[in-house]
Amino acid sequence: MGSNSVRREGDSLMVGLGETPPSTDLFAEDLFADRVVLVTGGGTGIGKAVALAFADHGADVAVVSRNMDHLTPVVEEIESRGGRAYATTVDVREYESVDTMTETVVEEFGGIDVLVNNAGANFLTPTELLTPNGWRAVVGTILDGTAYCTLSVGEHMIENDGGAIVSMGATNSVQGAPYHAHSGAGKAGVHNLMQTVASEWAVHDIRANTIAPGIIETEGVTEAAGGELPEEILQDIPAERFGTPADCVPTVLFLTSPAAAYVTGGYFAVDGGQLLASSPF
Numbered sequence: 126m127g128s129n130s131v132r133r134e135g136d137s138l139m140v141g142l143g144e145t146p147p148s149t150d151l152f153a154e155d156l157f158a159d160r161v162v163l164v165t166g167g168g169t170g171i172g173k174a175v176a177l178a179f180a181d182h183g184a185d186v187a188v189v190s191r192n193m194d195h196l197t198p199v200v201e202e203i204e205s206r207g208g209r210a211y212a213t214t215v216d217v218r219e220y221e222s223v224d225t226m227t228e229t230v231v232e233e234f235g236g237i238d239v240l241v242n243n244a245g246a247n248f249l250t251p252t253e254l255l256t257p258n259g260w261r262a263v264v265g266t267i268l269d270g271t272a273y274c275t276l277s278v279g280e281h282m283i284e285n286d287g288g289a290i291v292s293m294g295a296t297n298s299v300q301g302a303p304y305h306a307h308s309g310a311g312k313a314g315v316h317n318l319m320q321t322v323a324s325e326w327a328v329h330d331i332r333a334n335t336i337a338p339g340i341i342e343t344e345g346v347t348e349a350a351g352g353e354l355p356e357e358i359l360q361d362i363p364a365e366r367f368g369t370p371a372d373c374v375p376t377v378l379f380l381t382s383p384a385a386a387y388v389t390g391g392y393f394a395v396d397g398g399q400l401l402a403s404s405p406f
């Protein structure tokens with residue numbers, strides 16, 4: 126094996142489709158030192174992994190969602206690793222609740238530099254069975270929630286000379302798929318919103334990007350899929366495995382770090398190739 130090989134003695138493949146290493150193996154320890162990061166839905170799944178990683182790289186981290194029982198263990202884990210964390214409840218579907226959240230976090234930490242719009246909701250249902258309330262529950266969380274947090278925290282970022290916003294989209298925003306009417310439309314709106322924000326707020330030194338996870342094994346998606354992720358989906362994923370929350374972490378950190386200073390309005394799939402066509406025809 127030559128010296129330019131991607132393998133080292135005893136190592137697994139380093140730049141292929143292997144397991145994503147922990148962010149501490151990839152990024153500087155102090156990458157987010159003196160930065161304040163707000164992660165919505167930061168108590169579970171992808172949001173939890175992201176919140177813990179920011180703290181590992183020096184950020185003060187606020188985690189917010191509806192249920193304090195989801196948030197407290199994350200705060201405790203960050204504090205046990207020597208970091209600073211804070212939790213408060215919010216329903217992202219309610220603008221007043223979101224604005225109170227922003228004020229509370231700014232009061233606690235003195236500002237917000239990074240917003241991760243991660244709170245989300247989904248369930249699979251044939252469109253003809255989708256009720257107006259079902260639509261509102263999902264689109265209200267995904268699209269209204271992302272808009273409200275962006276408006277509220279964005280106002281603060283504009284006053285404070287900049288920031289970075291990352292929103293969780295989904296690969297279902299690219300093309301319609303059965304049973305995703307509410308979620309797909311909401312996530313498509315999220316991407317479009319991030320593009321508009323990126324174009325308008327560059328003048329305020331604010332960047333905005335969308336990450337589109339493919340199928341990431343979390344309790345949330347398993348429940349949304351009806352209790353189990355069907356194994357046959359793997360046939361459509363070139364990486365031949367479902368993703369993990371850890372797979373999403375490096376892209377979030379990259380996009381909110383100075384390494385992405387020239388990156389805004391982008392759409393980044395983290396999907397093991399799921400969006401690629403499986404057939405030549």
Ligand SMILES: CCC/C=C/C(=O)SCCNC(=O)CCNC(=O)[C@H](O)C(C)(C)COP(=O)([O-])OP(=O)([O-])OC[C@H]1O[C@@H](n2cnc3c(N)ncnc32)[C@H](O)[C@@H]1OP(=O)([O-])[O-]
Nearest residue numbers: 245246247248250256258259262263295297339345346349
């Ligand atoms: C590629 C993958 C892309 C994305 C993946 C992810 O996002 S994974 C992340 C996934 N993570 C999460 O989703 C976590 C957060 N999820 C949640 O909080 C809940 O699942 C929620 C979204 C239902 C909202 O809860 P809530 O307390 O606000 O709402 P509620 O209980 O009061 O119901 C409101 C309406 O929805 C209706 N309805 C509900 N379920 C079903 C169903 N299975 N079938 C049909 N309908 C359903 C319910 O009947 C009612 O309408 P109705 O009867 O009044 O006309």
Ligand SMILES: NC(=O)C1=CN([C@@H]2O[C@H](COP(=O)(O)OP(=O)(O)OC[C@H]3O[C@@H](n4cnc5c(N)ncnc54)[C@H](OP(=O)(O)O)[C@@H]3O)[C@@H](O)[C@H]2O)C=CC1
Nearest residue numbers: 166169170171190191192216217244245295341343345346
């Ligand atoms: N896992 C996957 O395969 C994919 C996930 N995504 C997106 O990634 C993000 C994270 O998903 P994942 O980790 O899988 O799922 P989770 O269910 O673990 O995460 C959803 C989070 O959102 C919070 N939340 C839900 N509704 C509200 C609300 N109204 N107000 C405030 N917080 C709320 C929940 O906390 P609480 O219950 O405490 O309010 C929870 O922490 C979501 O945006 C999801 O759509 C996109 C594509 C695929």
